[in-house]
Amino acid sequence: xxxxxxxxxxxxxxxxxxxxxxxxxxxxxxxxxxxxxxxxxxxxxxxxxxxxxxxxxxxxxxxxxxxxxxxxxxxxxxxxxxxxxxxxxxxxxxxxxxxxxxxxxxxxxxxxxxxxxxxxxxxxxxxxxxxxxxxxxxxxxxxxxxxxxxxxxxxxxxxxxxxxxxxxxxxxxxxxxxxxxxxxxxxxxxxxxxxxxxxxxxxxxxxxxxxxxxxxxxxxxxxxxxxxxxxxxxxxxxxxxxxxxxxxx
Amino acid sequence: xxxxxxxxxxxxxxxxxxxxxxxxxxxxxxxxxxxxxxxxxxxxxxxxxxxxxxxxxxxxxxxxxxxxxxxxxxxxxxxxxxxxxxxxxxxxxxxxxxxxxxxxxxxxxxxxxxxxxxxxxxxxxxxxxxxxxxxxxxxxxxxxxxxxxxxxxxxxxxxxxxxxxxxxxxxxxxxxxxxxxxxxxxxxxxxxxxxxxxxxxxxxxxxxxxxxxxxxxxxxxxxxxxxxxxxxxxxxxxxxxxxxxxxxxxxxxxxxxxxxxxxxxxxxxxxxxxxxxxxxxxxxxxxxxxxxxxxxxxxxxxxxxxxxxxxxxxxxxxxxxxxxxxxxxxxxxxxxxxxxxxxxxxxxxxxxxxxxxxxx
Numbered sequence: 001x002x003x004x005x006x007x008x009x010x011x012x013x014x015x016x017x018x019x020x021x022x023x024x025x026x027x028x029x030x031x032x033x034x035x036x037x038x039x040x041x042x043x044x045x046x047x048x049x050x051x052x053x054x055x056x057x058x059x060x061x062x063x064x065x066x067x068x069x070x071x072x073x074x075x076x077x078x079x080x081x082x083x084x085x086x087x088x089x090x091x092x093x094x095x096x097x098x099x100x101x102x103x104x105x106x107x108x109x110x111x112x113x114x115x116x117x118x119x120x121x122x123x124x125x126x127x128x129x130x131x132x133x134x135x136x137x138x139x140x141x142x143x144x145x146x147x148x149x150x151x152x153x154x155x156x157x158x159x160x161x162x163x164x165x166x167x168x169x170x171x172x173x174x175x176x177x178x179x180x181x182x183x184x185x186x187x188x189x190x191x192x193x194x195x196x197x198x199x200x201x202x203x204x205x206x207x208x209x210x211x212x213x214x215x216x217x218x219x220x221x222x223x224x225x226x227x228x229x230x231x232x233x234x235x236x237x238x239x240x241x242x243x244x245x246x247x248x249x
Numbered sequence: 250x251x252x253x254x255x256x257x258x259x260x261x262x263x264x265x266x267x268x269x270x271x272x273x274x275x276x277x278x279x280x281x282x283x284x285x286x287x288x289x290x291x292x293x294x295x296x297x298x299x300x301x302x303x304x305x306x307x308x309x310x311x312x313x314x315x316x317x318x319x320x321x322x323x324x325x326x327x328x329x330x331x332x333x334x335x336x337x338x339x340x341x342x343x344x345x346x347x348x349x350x351x352x353x354x355x356x357x358x359x360x361x362x363x364x365x366x367x368x369x370x371x372x373x374x375x376x377x378x379x380x381x382x383x384x385x386x387x388x389x390x391x392x393x394x395x396x397x398x399x400x401x402x403x404x405x406x407x408x409x410x411x412x413x414x415x416x417x418x419x420x421x422x423x424x425x426x427x428x429x430x431x432x433x434x435x436x437x438x439x440x441x442x443x444x445x446x447x448x449x450x451x452x453x454x455x456x457x458x459x460x461x462x463x464x465x466x467x468x469x470x471x472x473x474x475x476x477x478x479x480x481x482x483x484x485x486x487x488x489x490x491x492x493x494x495x496x497x498x499x500x501x502x503x504x505x506x507x508x509x510x511x512x513x514x515x516x517x518x519x520x521x522x523x524x525x526x527x528x529x530x531x532x533x534x535x536x537x538x539x540x541x542x543x544x545x546x547x548x549x550x551x552x553x554x555x556x557x558x559x560x561x562x563x564x565x566x567x568x569x570x571x572x573x574x575x576x577x578x579x580x581x582x583x584x585x586x587x588x589x590x591x592x593x594x595x596x597x598x599x600x601x602x603x604x605x606x607x608x609x
Contacts, residue, residue: 043450044448044449045446045447061455062455063457064446064457064459065314065315066458066460067311068311071308071338074312075315075318076315077301078275078312078313078318081301081312082273082321083319086448103304103305104307
């Protein structure tokens with residue numbers, strides 16, 4: 001029988017530890033498919049964060065680093081500067097990138113580091129059990145906002161893509177979602193473009209992926225996809241926030 | 250061959266590192282060592298090497314983590330408050346066993362402290378600093394020339410044992426100018442870096458740079474491995490100087506770095522007053538030269554006097570090494586104040602006149 005659907009070469013055989021309905025596995029696969037399609041597995045180096053995807057280094061077949069919390073873009077800077085011929089990506093969640101690691105991602109972007117950041121935004125701290133993230137929506141109930149996020153007390157969510165898009169060193173920034181087949185395909189296209197921009201040496205590229213956390217949202221996987229559409233997508237608008245190729249035209 | 254040049258300590262650090270094949274420098278400005286970064290910014294690009302001014306010391310040390318993980322020689326340089334910020338990264342680097350060089354040109358603390366010379370980061374450098382059971386070799390030069398020689402050696406030790414190494418100087422050593430010579434030296438025979446994450450480049454299994462071991466059995470095993478490595482470092486890499494210790498001394502001084510130079514002057518002026526002093530000068534602060542005390546404990550009538558630019562952080566290690574066999578005194582200044590030879594001598598006289606003799 002002909003094999004029509006196979007695991008990408010850029011993923012290992014290690015089963016993931018993710019909860020049922022979590023979209024991390026899917027996003028890993030999109031990155032792996034892009035690495036395969038571009039034929040760059042041999043020279044790719046990935047950087048895993050602290051958070052639910054801390055073990056991503058076990059799942060990607062490329063050479064990998066585990067970074068300390070929030071520092072993945074600094075680690076990736078060191079890697080890329082030391083080995084400029086390599087393809088370097090960071091994989092980071094919202095707590096890692098938009099709270100403790102804000103300085104690192106902003107400065108990697110503004111330096112125009114030729115790396116790609118895949119930023120997975122599920123509006124909550126997953127690994128520690130569902131606390132408020134910097135991207136938690138106003139009114140959203142979490143362990144540390146038990147009465148809903150009160151913006152007067154806990155401030156407002158950060159729109160990371162829009163913020164990074166203001167920086168001259170960023171060459172490509174897009175926000176995508178994995179709530180539907182159509183959007184998953186768009187997400188893959190964006191990740192591929194981000195890697196291609198890196199290969200072309202254009203600068204820093206970031207793809208923000210709106211994703212779900214059924215466990216900590218207290219919803220079924222299907223309900224979670226609906227919650228993402230109904231609540232996250234209105235606050236975090238999808239689309240290209242920056243593309244220097246488009247600007248040149 | 251006399252090729253001596255006059256160089257400032259901080260610039261000599263940069264030059265020595267480049268000559269030791271340091272490929273990447275990551276740093277953040279902080280007094281009194283910012284000239285290291287300035288020197289690297291000027292010189293590294295011309296050699297096709299990397300200089301990055303990071304957004305913080307935290308970022309700088311994690312850039313070192315990234316570059317070191319690919320197997321290239323790399324370093325950072327900072328001063329006390331900056332090293333505090335780097336301590337997270339140093340713990341990760343020790344845990345992931347990455348070779349690199351960290352220079353600390355110590356200034357007065359705690360907190361923002363001062364920008365003057367101090368030795369008050371001894372505990373931080375030798376007892377951890379970051380979290381977890383780790384140590385790193387710490388080299389304490391006492392002259393600009395020795396700093397040059399130790400930088401090259403520290404890079405080799407880092408590579409041989411897969412460990413971060415620290416050069417710990419003080420603001421005085423960083424800012425002084427001295428004649429120095431860059432001698433060609435025989436590098437150590439070093440192991441291949443087959444652990445480095447370089448991209449697969451045809452390799453079948455992926456390399457992972459990591460300090461996470463979720464299973465307690467595995468983390469304990471990793472810690473056991475680290476401790477075994479530290480034991481070998483303790484056996485092989487201890488360095489110290491014994492100065493005038495091979496005579497029947499009244500007292501032996503214990504000091505490192507700038508303070509040890511002052512102590513050598515004190516030894517001469519004490520001789521003129523009929524008091525015989527020796528000096529134990531630790532060159533590696535970790536591993537601490539316990540052996541130096543085995544060799545000298547029978548050559549001092551009144552024990553040891555530890556002299557530091559701190560509140561006495563090294564005294565504990567001296568106590569452990571002497572293990573009750575001789576009295577231990579302490580003289581120190583803090584806050585960027587440098588011990589005056591007369592004050593050290595006054596403490597010496599007090600110990601000699603009031604002390605209990607170890608032997609008769």
